Amino acid sequence: MKKLILLITAIIILSCKSEIKTEPKPFDQLTSLMDNYAKESLNNGNINSIALAIYRDGKYYHNYYGAIDKGAQNLPNDSTHYEIASITKVFAGSLAAKAVLEKKIDLDDDIRIYLEGNYSNLEYENTPITIKNLLTHTIGLKQKTPKGLKNVMSKMNNGDYENSLIDYDINNLLSELKTVELNKKPGTFYNYNSVGPELVAYILQQAYNKPYKKLLEDFLNELDMNNTYLQENKTDNKPVINNYTSQGQLAYLGKNPLLGAAYGLVTTLPDLSKFMVFQLESTNPLIKESTRVLFEDDDSTLGYLWQDLGTAKEEGFFYSKTGTSSGVQSGLLLCPDSNYGQIIIINNNSEASSNDWGNLFNTVEKDLIKFPKINLKSILKSEFLKDIDQACVQFNSLNKDEKYFNTSLPSALNSLGYELLYSNRDASKAIEIFEYATQKYPKSFNLFDSLGEAYFSIGDNNKALVNYKTSLKLNPENVNAEKYISEISRIQSQK
Template sequence: MNIKFFSLITIIVAVGCKNIDSEIQKETSQNKEIDSIKIVMDANVAPFLKDSSVTSISIGIYKNGKESIAHYGEMDPGKGNLPTNATLYEIASVTKTLTGTVAAQAVLDSKLNLDDDIRKYLKRKYKNLEYNGHPILIKHVLTHTSRLPSNNEGVDELFKNRDDSLFIKFNEIEKKLTKEKFYNYLQKITLDTIPGTKYRYSNVGANLMAHILETVYEKPFISLLNEIVLDKAGMINTKMNLSEEESSVLVNGYDDQDNLMPHLPLGNTLWGADGGLKSTMPDLVKYMKFQLESNDPAVNESHKKLYQEDPTEWIGYFWRIDENDEGIYYHHHGGSFGMNTYFFVYPEYDLGIAASTNSGGAKASSVLREVVDGLLDDLKPFGKKSIMRAISAKCYEDIDAGIQYYYQLKAENIDTYNFSDENELNRLGYKFLRQGKIKEAIKIFTLLVEEFPEASNPYDSLGEAYFENKNYELSMINYKKSLKLNPQNENALMMINRINELQEVK
């Protein structure tokens, strides 16, 4: 055999073997990474499945270009039926982020301008949709600063007087809605301040945005969702309205007492832009990839900061946007009477996290958020660790010892743990409060106030804990302090009025 030819074959085989070895090593490394993510998911979910407020949890993670999905618990109490990749969850208000992406595309297409008066796109006359000559602009709707009501006509009144029949009454109102009734309600609204100056979460605003998008594109809103987001992201199992077959894999929702809850009727009567989408965990992972790696112009536009709430928090095109010394991230929570979903994307870490449970209510929401925070804490490649997680176990053993441990860690490991985010202690305080451990909550919120004396929210939280403890005098003091630091704190104002009413009755 020709020596040169033999040498060439040898080189080709050697290079081929090297490439195969490289691919094997790469695949092994990827498998190890996926296995390590699965271990992290198992570890973070395990303690929370013991909590009676959740029955099942599905988690999706997109990290460094790799997908990991896991399901835990049982969809229906006592039946042992594990969620699967085919299980559909109501993602509720996470829907708004997709609505925002469609709006972002409309801005890029010059169909909309952020500074447009919304009445430009409404057929009827709406002289009421302004305050002292200041109209509602497109950007005000997208950032929940329009001052439109939170919910459709009659719903806000229900939430002021919560009782066990709330979900029944809510569904009765929503099922009877029509677009004609929606337009009529818009004409009854009276704004209470200049749009763009105060935040108030508005489902009405999200549906109004869907109407405006239909107007400028002359297409149904669901078609726009498909074209601009769902088809591009490959989210083939994310739907607004379900067929009979699809409805069979829509998971049942439960409250924290394991009572079966009805599914939201959103999307059947109005546009569903506020919270009508149902999705699977694999599709939510595809949505993470779309957010992190697509380089789609509409995605980038939707991430722009349009309204600043405080030094570290903004709102984009319906996105919640947070930024700290570790970078920026985008997120949204979706909650219904029987489900909760959290969706986060962290570009700095090339990481996306979604978690869903078919349990509704504040307790389940709190549990699920802790799972997400734990996953982030374990998976992020750099940055400070959660101080809440570090002291939580000790606080449950002995609240005073836990607080002393906090001071110890701050003195000895200030660069290791995140002491700069007031939400760390705030979440721990609410964890105690929702479990009926009011005295422990008061001690954590007192620590929070000491650590962040110039922030409004810590006083609001401490005021709530004192209110739950029926110490109305101290509750009033803290709510007033919160309102002084943030005159736009509507919750503090509402609670001050409520305490005054209770004291008048006495």
């Protein structure tokens, strides 16, 4: 709280054009907000610990929050090892991009030229599976995981292989591939899977005549990622952070019995951050190649195993990858046009913890997009909750200097209300904020719409209806208000 007061005081002095020339340091303010957001997420009680890293315009920050095991005093640190689940895939994608640039492989290669034996089944209507299809999850298999591998994965999730070797490897997968069936034309239908990345690794082995593990290690060494390795099919794997399932139980180790391209990469936050910085600072051509769009449909845009590629109006080009396992939720987001990136890892996996992780991820990104302008609503949040009138006075005083702050008071109140409603799950406080905002800004259709949503969320349909109707009167084109008015009318007619 002392830091917050000092921060606000410094800004007020600046805005009043004091003779003191020291300006606030935006990146320090930003990192302070990151700490606050993470601690607020922990307060919901669904997440044990958080590892967070941000990068913006050449500046980097990372920190840890909570306890690995609830009730303990074991805060994660730079030596804590995380299994990052499907983020593993983008390392295989980077190696594939490198192989394309070095003309070791071609994206349109029929994968059967790298497989020994008869795989006449790996085509549909005379269209074969290509390397591009492996990289974009568009291989067209009727069952995305062959029966034997699916059985092994189920056993592993039940802990059957916790202290023993998994009796399945890449050769078993290759044998099973001779019996699989395609029911979609390759390259036309997205179906997320782990088979494609493992086959990419196998093809890279053939192309370079070198084990995939060695290819990966060489790449990691180039990035100085000395604390990153594969969680292989062993009984003596190095220690990884305790992870917790949706039932709050310790999750079993996610060993990879194949080549290690789909999941199983273990790293530290500083090491994974080196990969983030590499993506944003390096001129290595494999970055541009690996983030090139290879497949796009109504729901998905994919590069070399990257997901959610796109271009946004404000932040420009972005790409990302998330990783989810029985006890891990991780995410890596990069935006080279705006020169920012973020990593957030938690050691829980439940619906509630995933929602909190997602809210935190989105909140962090919003502030990174606006930087160097700072989120004044978040700086003054505690003041808003104590004395909303006084907080509004402070807000308007500080917000005169548009160089430093990124939002108007109506937008700030609206954002705070939604944060209370969905992130903090405090509907009564959210309604209090929205009510105050609609009184202060009686011509804002959006604020009345938000107040209607808050009342609807607690089942007070009468008050919800009143506010939605007010919103629609202020803006006859508010489709959302029309929808809810219709829905509430339908509900009330059934009583």
